[in-house]
Amino acid sequence: MSMPQAAVALLGLALLASPATAEDADLALPPAPEVTVSVEPPARPAAAAAPAPASLDMALPLPPEAPVTITVADRLPALLAARLADGSGPLLPRLGKKEREAIAAFYALGGYKPLWVSDGAWTPAAVALRERLARAGEEGLEPAGYPVPPIASGPDAAAEAASAELKLSAAAVLYARDARGARIEPARLSQLITPKLELPAADAVLTALAASADPGETLQRFNPQHPGYVALKRKLAEMRAGASAAKGRLEEDVVANLERWRWLPSDLGPRHILVNVPEFKLRLMDQGRLVHQARVIVGKPETPTPLFSELMDHAIVNPSWNVPPSIFKNEFYSDPAYAASRGYQVVRTKSGISIRQPPGERNALGFIKFMFPNQHAVYLHDTPNRSLFGSERRALSHGCVRLDQPFKFAEFVLGSDWTEPRLRSLIGRGERTIRLPTKVRVHLAYFTVFVDETGELRQVKDLYATNNKVRVALGLPSDGTAVAAAEAPRPKPKRKVAAQAPRSRYVSRAPEAPQQYYAPNPFSSWWWTR
Numbered sequence: 001m002s003m004p005q006a007a008v009a010l011l012g013l014a015l016l017a018s019p020a021t022a023e024d025a026d027l028a029l030p031p032a033p034e035v036t037v038s039v040e041p042p043a044r045p046a047a048a049a050a051p052a053p054a055s056l057d058m059a060l061p062l063p064p065e066a067p068v069t070i071t072v073a074d075r076l077p078a079l080l081a082a083r084l085a086d087g088s089g090p091l092l093p094r095l096g097k098k099e100r101e102a103i104a105a106f107y108a109l110g111g112y113k114p115l116w117v118s119d120g121a122w123t124p125a126a127v128a129l130r131e132r133l134a135r136a137g138e139e140g141l142e143p144a145g146y147p148v149p150p151i152a153s154g155p156d157a158a159a160e161a162a163s164a165e166l167k168l169s170a171a172a173v174l175y176a177r178d179a180r181g182a183r184i185e186p187a188r189l190s191q192l193i194t195p196k197l198e199l200p201a202a203d204a205v206l207t208a209l210a211a212s213a214d215p216g217e218t219l220q221r222f223n224p225q226h227p228g229y230v231a232l233k234r235k236l237a238e239m240r241a242g243a244s245a246a247k248g249r250l251e252e253d254v255v256a257n258l259e260r261w262r263w264l265p266s267d268l269g270p271r272h273i274l275v276n277v278p279e280f281k282l283r284l285m286d287q288g289r290l291v292h293q294a295r296v297i298v299g300k301p302e303t304p305t306p307l308f309s310e311l312m313d314h315a316i317v318n319p320s321w322n323v324p325p326s327i328f329k330n331e332f333y334s335d336p337a338y339a340a341s342r343g344y345q346v347v348r349t350k351s352g353i354s355i356r357q358p359p360g361e362r363n364a365l366g367f368i369k370f371m372f373p374n375q376h377a378v379y380l381h382d383t384p385n386r387s388l389f390g391s392e393r394r395a396l397s398h399g400c401v402r403l404d405q406p407f408k409f410a411e412f413v414l415g416s417d418w419t420e421p422r423l424r425s426l427i428g429r430g431e432r433t434i435r436l437p438t439k440v441r442v443h444l445a446y447f448t449v450f451v452d453e454t455g456e457l458r459q460v461k462d463l464y465a466t467n468n469k470v471r472v473a474l475g476l477p478s479d480g481t482a483v484a485a486a487e488a489p490r491p492k493p494k495r496k497v498a499a500q501a502p503r504s505r506y507v508s509r510a511p512e513a514p515q516q517y518y519a520p521n522p523f524s525s526w527w528w529t530r
Contacts, residue, residue: 073119077112079162084108091170094145099173102202103166115210117165120157126168128216129209133171139223140236140258141178146171172209172219173202179222181262189469192306194375195263226268227288229261231451249479250449253459256470257449265309269441273312273413275380275401277305277446278463280394282380282403284412290453292412297383297394297402304464305378305399307446311439312372312380315410317423317432319369319381323355327398359431367427368406370413372442380442382406395463401444413440 084104091100107113116126133146148168152160174182177199186193200222212218223229236254239247268274271286277298284292299305323332323344332339336346336353345356357363366382376399383402388394396402403409407420414423415437426432448467449459462468468481 075158076114076117076162076165079158080107080112080114080165083162083166091166092147092174095170095174099177099202103169103173103206106203106206114165115206116168117151117161120153120161121151125215128214129168129172129219132216132219133175136175138237139179139233140255141175145178146175169206173205175219176200176205176222179262180266181259184259184470184473186263186307189466189473192304192376193466194306194308196265196309197263198266224261224264224266226261226264228450229258231455232258232261232449235451235457250459252471252476253449253467253479256467256474256476257447259470259474260446263307264443264445265441268443271438272441272443274443274445276450277307277444278448278460279450282401284409292409294409295389295394295404297388297396299397299399300395301464303398305397305401305444306376307444308374308376309441309443310372310374312370312413312436312442313439314433314435315368315370315414317368317426317434318359318428318430319363319365320359320431321357321364323357328355366406368410368423370403370410
């Protein structure tokens with residue numbers, strides 16, 4: 001039943017229950033029956049049918065494009081690779097092909113990651129490196145030889161950063177090699193100057209710098225660290241604090257001498273012998289202490305003492321002297337009879353004639369010689385002409401180094417078992433070879449300006465004009481020192497020798513198995529001396 005219908009029904013029931021007359025007002029009527037009305041809620045409209053799901057092939061709108069920024073750092077590896085692959089020109093004029101290839105290999109192994117540039121600017125490591133290059137003059141090097149351009153900004157900033165990165169690496173490599181002597185090839189100055197330069201490889205230099213907490217200090221340490229070099233460098237700084245024409249000339253000589261320190265090994269040896277040829281002096285150093293020094297006689301200007309480093313390994317007491325072919329020609333005039341008349345032994349073999357002076361007090365080598373095998377066949381030795389050590393200028397030999405007080409020197413190199421009295425007791429008892437208990441490095445060097453034991457700067461004469469050659473090779477003006485001229489041939493002296501003397505009187509022929517008086521020397525050179 002609807003709501004209106006229920007209302008009408010109730011109204012009808014009420015009319016039936018009311019009295020028809022007043023008399024009927026008191027008439028009791030039975031209660032009307034209860035009527036239960038149920039009211040239904042209005043019906044809800046039917047829900048709309050759900051739409052069909054969208055097709056999976058429906059195209060979705062694309063998100064807005066984000067801006068892409070390519071930084072200098074992003075471009076650097078490719079630019080470095082391209083620049084290193086381009087072999088059209090050197091990074092620096094004095095950097096050779098081998099060094100450029102080593103630099104390229106170093107960067108390739110690191111994925112062309114830059115060492116010195118970050119965010120378009122120099123890193124702190126690069127700043128330290130550039131500062132060291134700018135101070136190259138402190139070491140006697142030329143700062144202008146290691147140019148590094150600034151990093152430019154602008155549209156081509158990435159290319160400029162790549163160029164600056166590689167030029168800084170190239171400058172550092174060039175500095176390290178120059179610090180070890182690469183500016184001059186010593187053998188071009190003279191065939192008798194044969195040091196073994198320790199030139200570092202380019203990739204080794206960059207590896208050391210990349211691993212260092214202070215690349216500037218690491219680069220500086222490629223320079224010699226020997227006390228003599230450090231003391232001379234300090235004097236150079238003192239000179240540059242003042243200014244005069246005289247100091248300018250001396251300053252240039254100091255630079256030339258600093259350069260020759262680079263010819264020596266970086267490690268001179270805990271015990272080593274340093275012969276400074278133009279000073280005519282030998283020094284024996286032990287753990288940085290001077291334990292012995294002696295006067296020496298060196299080669300004449302026309303037969304100079306060579307410059308090199310080698311290891312001394314033995315000494316020979318009562319040595320014989322095998323006359324070099326050049327001395328046999330120039331001083332014995334290629335005349336075996338003349339040699340024999342002077343007490344030399346002449347031995348004929350299938351390969352020719354050899355001249356030998358037997359051991360004895362007149363032997364040109366004295367009573368002992370000290371051997372450090374080398375390509376020049378020179379050595380240290382005693383001499384029978386000991387009065388010559390009293391001369392101030394002692395350039396008198398054919399190239400070997402004659403040593404004053406040789407037996408005292410022997411005590412230091414042969415060890416405590418070989419005292420001077422014991423060694424002298426062997427004199428006249430035949431050749432005796434004694435091996436050194438520990439090999440000692442020998443350095444034949446050439447310093448015309450140096451700091452002596454008192455801390456004073458000393459300068460000596462440029463005996464062989466070697467210092468002047470170095471000056472010129474470094475681009476410094478010549479000081480006018482002339483290269484020693486060859487000695488003019490001396491006239492053949494008149495001597496009294498029997499004209500028809502039988503050869504057997506002077507010459508002994510070698511037997512089938514000739515007696516070996518000495519160990520054959522593997523070197524053929526005329527720098528052996530008396």
